[in-house]
Amino acid sequence: xxxxxxxxxxxxxxxxxxxxxxxxxxxxxxxxxxxxxxxxxxxxxxxxxxxxxxxxxxxxxxxxxxxxxxxxxxxxxxxxxxxxxxxxxxxxxxxxxxxxxxxxxxxxxxxxxxxxxxxxxxxxxxxxxxxxxxxxxxxxxxxxxxxxxxxxxxxxxxxxxxxxxxxxxxxxxxxxxxxxxxxxxxxxxxxxxxxxxxxxxxxxxxxxxxxxxxxxxxxxxxxxxxxxxxxxxxxxxxxxxxxxxxxxxxxxxxxxxxxxxxxxxxxxxxxxxxxxxxxxxxxxxxxxxxxxxxxxxxxxxxxxxxxxxxxxxxxxxxxxxxxx
Ligand code: PMP
Numbered sequence: 001x002x003x004x005x006x007x008x009x010x011x012x013x014x015x016x017x018x019x020x021x022x023x024x025x026x027x028x029x030x031x032x033x034x035x036x037x038x039x040x041x042x043x044x045x046x047x048x049x050x051x052x053x054x055x056x057x058x059x060x061x062x063x064x065x066x067x068x069x070x071x072x073x074x075x076x077x078x079x080x081x082x083x084x085x086x087x088x089x090x091x092x093x094x095x096x097x098x099x100x101x102x103x104x105x106x107x108x109x110x111x112x113x114x115x116x117x118x119x120x121x122x123x124x125x126x127x128x129x130x131x132x133x134x135x136x137x138x139x140x141x142x143x144x145x146x147x148x149x150x151x152x153x154x155x156x157x158x159x160x161x162x163x164x165x166x167x168x169x170x171x172x173x174x175x176x177x178x179x180x181x182x183x184x185x186x187x188x189x190x191x192x193x194x195x196x197x198x199x200x201x202x203x204x205x206x207x208x209x210x211x212x213x214x215x216x217x218x219x220x221x222x223x224x225x226x227x228x229x230x231x232x233x234x235x236x237x238x239x240x241x242x243x244x245x246x247x248x249x250x251x252x253x254x255x256x257x258x259x260x261x262x263x264x265x266x267x268x269x270x271x272x273x274x275x276x277x278x279x280x281x282x283x284x285x286x287x288x289x290x291x292x293x294x295x296x297x298x299x300x301x302x303x304x305x306x307x308x309x310x311x312x313x314x315x316x317x318x319x320x321x322x323x324x
Contacts, residue, residue, distance in 0.1 A: 007121040023106035030159020032102030033063035036255045039095040050302040063155035068112040069101045096126035135261035136177035141167040145181040145189035145212045164192035183212040188239040194254035195219040198247035204234040218253040225285045249276030
């Protein structure tokens with residue numbers, strides 16, 4: 001079996017050895033923040049393209065400001081470290097990178113001040129998360145999205161994902177693929193791990209940043225592609241639940257979820273119950289951009305090229321280099 005490598009306590013170690021103690025404050029109280037970053041494998045040129053790496057670290061730094069966790073390295077250093085870790089793992093398939101900044105002290109108090117923190121990264125192979133081919137069926141969750149006055153959703157706080165897990169399990173155990181959460185005012189906020197967007201009158205509409213959402217990097221990507229490639233404007237404003245029922249299209253965006261059509265909400269078809277035309281066009285643009293098939297968007301990508309790309313089984317010891 002190959003050795004998977006993590007970055008842990010300041011050095012590269014086998015993943016199996018990257019362990020934290022059971023009294024670690026982040027484990028006890030969820031006092032940590034994280035990112036999810038995709039590396040998309042392009043079979044044609046044998047390259048993994050890390051997507052919007054710097055923006056993910058900028059968002060992690062912002063989450064850390066809210067949780068009073070300082071990142072130990074600059075954005076450049078974090079990007080270089082991540083590339084090095086991807087190289088060391090030697091995957092030639094789609095991957096998911098998880099950096100976590102966490103309260104590392106062993107302490108029995110749920111506080112943010114006067115407590116040490118640390119930073120780690122691991123990498124794991126990762127395929128499709130939602131069915132972006134067929135589209136998904138969603139339900140409006142009975143769970144409300146955490147409010148900015150409780151746990152700020154714009155920070156990617158580990159403990160906050162209990163809210164997501166409650167909604168996701170409720171949705172799946174009721175036969176749906178994903179949950180759509182409303183905030184306390186009844187406005188649509190987001191999915192358990194995705195932003196949401198509807199199409200009405202040819203425009204994209206997505207909840208405003210004050211509707212208790214994570215300010216998604218995939219959403220920003222789609223908004224840019226819609227504007228620059230399709231001439232479609234995006235309106236950021238509150239969305240009512242009933243608007244989901246009359247939208248002509250609806251889709252979710254996320255690092256794990258990519259761009260996935262929502263074809264049914266609360267047992268009502270969205271539009272004609274199939275992936276809408278604008279969603280399809282955005283999906284094509286998005287998938288080309290993330291796999292390095294559209295040079296116009298190469299600034300979003302950090303290519304990592306294994307020198308001799310092997311199957312996952314022989315990745316140990318595979319040499320790799322960063323493409324400038
Ligand atoms: N909302 C939540 C709650 C999420 O967990 C995610 C996934 N990170 C998103 C939205 C989408 O954000 P991004 O496109 O940056 O992955």
